[in-house]
Amino acid sequence: MTVRLVVVSHSEKIADGAVELAAQMAPDVVILPAGxxxxxxxxxxxxxxxxxxxxAAGDDGIVVLTDLGSAVMTAESAVEFLPDPDTVLxxxxxxxxxxxxxxxxAQAGADAAGVKQAAEAVRRAAAPEAPxxxxxxGPPDATGDFELVNQAGMHARPAAKIAGGxxxxxxxxxxxxxxxxxxxxxxxxxxGRGSILHVEAWGPDAAKAVKYVGGLVEAGxxxx
Amino acid sequence: xxxxxxxxxxxxxxxxxxxxxxxMADHRVELIELDRxxxxxxxxxxxxxxxxxxxERLAEAPPATPGAALKLTAMALMSKVGGAAxxxxxxxxxRASTSLGDTTDIDPGALAVAIQAARxxxxxxxxxxxxxxxxxxxxxxxxDAAAAQAAAGDGDVLKVLLAAAEAxxxxxxxxxxxxARKGRASYLGERSAGHRxxxxxxxxxxxxxxxxxxx
Numbered sequence: 002m003t004v005r006l007v008v009v010s011h012s013e014k015i016a017d018g019a020v021e022l023a024a025q026m027a028p029d030v031v032i033l034p035a036g037x038x039x040x041x042x043x044x045x046x047x048x049x050x051x052x053x054x055x056x057a058a059g060d061d062g063i064v065v066l067t068d069l070g071s072a073v074m075t076a077e078s079a080v081e082f083l084p085d086p087d088t089v090l091x092x093x094x095x096x097x098x099x100x101x102x103x104x105x106x107a108q109a110g111a112d113a114a115g116v117k118q119a120a121e122a123v124r125r126a127a128a129p130e131a132p133x134x135x136x137x138x139g140p141p142d143a144t145g146d147f148e149l150v151n152q153a154g155m156h157a158r159p160a161a162k163i164a165g166g167x168x169x170x171x172x173x174x175x176x177x178x179x180x181x182x183x184x185x186x187x188x189x190x191x192x193g194r195g196s197i198l199h200v201e202a203w204g205p206d207a208a209k210a211v212k213y214v215g216g217l218v219e220a221g222x223x224x225x
Numbered sequence: 226x227x228x229x230x231x232x233x234x235x236x237x238x239x240x241x242x243x244x245x246x247x248x249m250a251d252h253r254v255e256l257i258e259l260d261r262x263x264x265x266x267x268x269x270x271x272x273x274x275x276x277x278x279x280x281e282r283l284a285e286a287p288p289a290t291p292g293a294a295l296k297l298t299a300m301a302l303m304s305k306v307g308g309a310a311x312x313x314x315x316x317x318x319x320r321a322s323t324s325l326g327d328t329t330d331i332d333p334g335a336l337a338v339a340i341q342a343a344r345x346x347x348x349x350x351x352x353x354x355x356x357x358x359x360x361x362x363x364x365x366x367x368x369d370a371a372a373a374q375a376a377a378g379d380g381d382v383l384k385v386l387l388a389a390a391e392a393x394x395x396x397x398x399x400x401x402x403x404x405a406r407k408g409r410a411s412y413l414g415e416r417s418a419g420h421r422x423x424x425x426x427x428x429x430x431x432x433x434x435x436x437x438x439x440x
Contacts, residue, residue: 044307074312
């Protein structure tokens, strides 16, 4: 079981296409589309969204990705109708990149809050600077250098593992200068086998964060 | 009580929704044209389709209370409107339904509270404030007028509904010079001034229908 995902789009084709794309990277994650109106027009339908939420209901919760404004409102309304609204989180993220990040994080076993964070971190990664400057001024509280030993190096699943774990810690972390809590930021490093990852961390959990990243990297993320 | 007033029961609610559906059909083209000027020209068509769905569901499963009628309306609008008006009006009817609970005979105080719950739902869902050139600019004067009339204490629900309808109509007219800060029209910036907000107009139509159903 993993966290399950629901995609709410104004367009049936966008929802179906985004699901198809994300499913390729997360074969074990249930991802359901709720796109367009009941009669196939552009728009959103409460009943379609509620049907998807009911179908996706499970023990690990649901994270919902949306496109334009009224898709957000329809998704919020649908959640309001549910008997147990706390099991559903709405991610405020770009639909395609956010969904891929969420799907990979869910595949890697992140909880609902971690999946939502993975999706939302995509937006932060798009900004040029890594974590906000105020939180990363001064020398880091902990640092470490780790060599990538797995064949594939830094790709989607390792990035999701690092970002998902860091999201749950009280620490601001950079990896070679990018936000360590951002899956897409980590993927943009393009770091292959043999590359050195320089990790810097600030905050109460700084040492824990560096140790966490180091442990994953040195174990090759459990990959060959 | 000097005169007989119509009680706001489930029959009133069904008459209200029927008159609303009629108003959306009658004003379909007007709403489309208002929305073409500053939006995506689908408001009239969406509202007409939404209320036609409401009528179908009322026929399929006649509600027992006003609250049940409004909940059915909320579901139908959220499912069939398609545009932003779906979740906004849907939330309004849903919150009003919750506010009324199982009441079978609505008094002026409960009516004013239900209208406010509807407006608060729209604000919570759409995040618009007064003056943003949205349906909130029709709802908020209606809420204030209904509360003032209910507080007058003569027990006449029709007067509360008439006060709300008149205030909503004036509020819709008052959106003409405003610059849109929410919704699709906000992309137009200053060019949105000089046009009436279609959502404020449909709100006034729906509240006028509520009064008409009690007359």
